[in-house]
Structure formats: C-alpha cells, structure tokens
Amino acid sequence: MAEYMEKASKNLEASQQLQKFWYDQKAALVEFQPGPKVWVLEPVAPRALQDRWSGPYPVLERKSQATYLVDLGTSRSPKRVIHVNRLKLFHDTADVNLLMVTDEDQEAESEPLPDLLSSDPKDGSVDGVIYSDTLSSQQQSDCRKVLQQFAELFSLTPGQTHLCTHP
Numbered sequence: 178m179a180e181y182m183e184k185a186s187k188n189l190e191a192s193q194q195l196q197k198f199w200y201d202q203k204a205a206l207v208e209f210q211p212g213p214k215v216w217v218l219e220p221v222a223p224r225a226l227q228d229r230w231s232g233p234y235p236v237l238e239r240k241s242q243a244t245y246l247v248d249l250g251t252s253r254s255p256k257r258v259i260h261v262n263r264l265k266l267f268h269d270t271a272d273v274n275l276l277m278v279t280d281e282d283q284e285a286e287s288e289p290l291p292d293l294l295s296s297d298p299k300d301g302s303v304d305g306v307i308y309s310d311t312l313s314s315q316q317q318s319d320c321r322k323v324l325q326q327f328a329e330l331f332s333l334t335p336g337q338t339h340l341c342t343h344p
Contacts, residue, residue: 200260201243207261209236209245214267217247217259233267303328 209215214233237246243261303324308317 200262203262207264207266209239209261209264209266211236211238214269215245215247216265216267217249218263218265220263230265236264 212235214235216230216232217234219229219231234247234249237248237256240246240258244258245261245264246256247259247264248256303321306320306324308320312320
C-alpha cells in the first residue's frame, strides 16, 4: 500500500510540475517591485455582479520568476503567493478639485482664483492660456492639444450658452 501511495505522490508532483511549466510559459513578462500596489484577479467571482479584480494590495516580495507575495489584509489569509498572470499594476489617480460651490452670503475663505489668461491675450486664440502648476507637463501638453484641436469652440471673451441649463 505504501508503494502505491509513493507512486501516486510522485505522479501528482510530476503532474503539478508539468502544469506549472505550461502555466508559466503563458505568463507575461511583468515585474513588480516591493511596495507598489496591484489589482488581484479572483479566479471565481463570489457573486454574479461582483468585480473579478480586487484590491489594490501592496506587493511584499518576489518569490520566484512568476510569483509574488501580496498583502491582502484579510484575517483569513493576510499574505498570499499569487502568480503574475493574476496581477495588474494599480495606477493611482491624483485628487483633482473640479468644482467649488460657495454660498452667496458666505465670504469665500479660499485662495483667489488664478488668472488663467496671459497679460497680452489674442482674442479668439488659445495661445494665451496659462496652465496651473499642479498639472504635470504631460497633462499641460494634453490640454494644449485639446485646446488647439477645438480652438473654434473657445473664446477669451466671457459669454453665455443656451445649450445647457442647471435646474
């Protein structure tokens, strides 16, 4: 009986090694450094409409060429070794204040709004726009491209539109 158990154990190990070999062959060449956060693909979503990507979770260390130790922060399995095919880098978005609402009776307690127009603007041109220092150079470049692409829609003279209203 022990002979059959040993043979079954060896066959199981050989089968697992073969499955690992083929799984690792399809692995993307992605490397994560310890520290950044990643999304983790759950193989089976617990509920029908639940997202299959969970996280983000921090990468703790690289275990092998294709596996990483990830801190899931759960009490059941706080740290788990996960294959690179189930990981995706988390890109943090910067907090952006797109709208500021004030009460007419309340005195504004914030900084004065920046002058977004240059001192010598060309009427009807988007060349006089000054970009905030909080924007990265890539974001400034993207804004500049959009403004130039749709220059006919922008004017340096304030006006009104009838195309949309606020209830």
